[in-house]
Amino acid sequence: xxxxxxxxxxxxxxxxxxxxxxxxxxxxxxxxxxxxxxxxxxxxxxxxxxxxxxxxxxxxxxxxxxxxxxxxxxxxxxxxxxxxxxxxxxxxxxxxxxxxxxxxxxxxxxxxxxxxxxxxxxxxxxxxxxxxxxxxxxxxxxxxxxxxxxxxxxxxxxxxxxxxxxxxxxxxxxxxxxxxxxxxxxxxxxxxxxxxxxxxxxxxx
Numbered sequence: 699x700x701x702x703x704x705x706x707x708x709x710x711x712x713x714x715x716x717x718x719x720x721x722x723x724x725x726x727x728x729x730x731x732x733x734x735x736x737x738x739x740x741x742x743x744x745x746x747x748x749x750x751x752x753x754x755x756x757x758x759x760x761x762x763x764x765x766x767x768x769x770x771x772x773x774x775x776x777x778x779x780x781x782x783x784x785x786x787x788x789x790x791x792x793x794x795x796x797x798x799x800x801x802x803x804x805x806x807x808x809x810x811x812x813x814x815x816x817x818x819x820x821x822x823x824x825x826x827x828x829x830x831x832x833x834x835x836x837x838x839x840x841x842x843x844x845x846x847x848x849x850x851x852x853x854x855x856x857x858x859x860x861x862x863x864x865x866x867x868x869x870x871x872x873x874x875x876x877x878x879x880x881x882x883x884x885x886x887x888x889x890x891x892x893x894x895x896x897x898x899x900x901x902x903x
Contacts, residue, residue: 711749713739715760723806726814727757764807783845784897790838791869795889798873809877812870836862843900853902861900868896 717738721730732753736743750756780786798805811828840862846852852861872892876885 707749710739710741710745714741714746714749714756715763718756718760719764719803719806719810722757722760722810722814727753727810732756761807761811764803783842783849784851784901787839787842787846787865788893788897790835790842791865791893792886792890794869795872795885798876799885805877808873812874813877832866836866839865846900851902852900856900865896868892 714735718730718735721734721738725734730753732743732746735756736746739746746756750759780789798808840858843852843856843858843861847856847858852858869889872885872889876883
């Protein structure tokens with residue numbers, strides 16, 4: 699049998715990762731076996747082991763290939779120059795919501811990482827990555843809030859750390875509830891109202 703080309707090997711690897719991503723989102727990580735993934739990808743279990751040491755390695759490779767909505771939002775908005783820090787904060791919050799609503803792959807990555815994974819040792823790398831991603835985003839949020847406070851745009855009693863934490867909890871809660879039942883509300887419409895209400899509560903009179 700002819701040796702597989704690098705392109706064929708890469709295509710097989712991608713098909714395995716695609717199948718794993720869909721199955722993990724549909725039935726959870728712990729309930730998805732390598733045989734399930736092999737059948738969905740149209741390959742043998744041996745082909746999976748040729749590319750990945752075990753399910754944990756496959757899972758981590760799938761997560762490395764994807765992007766959390768937070769990471770994608772930061773990349774999309776990285777080059778902006780807006781003088782209003784609260785407008786920057788609103789744009790970032792709404793961009794995260796928009797990516798979740800419109801980017802199926804980013805939405806699946808979020809769903810798997812937050813709702814469909816038991817954080818056992820074999821997949822613990824995703825916990826570390828999610829913690830890092832959230833930490834960076836909250837730090838960025840707090841930076842906007844500190845600049846707004848320096849400009850006198852926030853009420854004096856507003857703590858920027860607590861406000862950043864509250865903002866993240868609000869966005870995370872919106873996404874989780876919408877993913878759980880997407881028909882229950884319009885993520886962007888309701889999200890916009892919630893974000894604006896949150897910001898209005900921070901602003902100086």
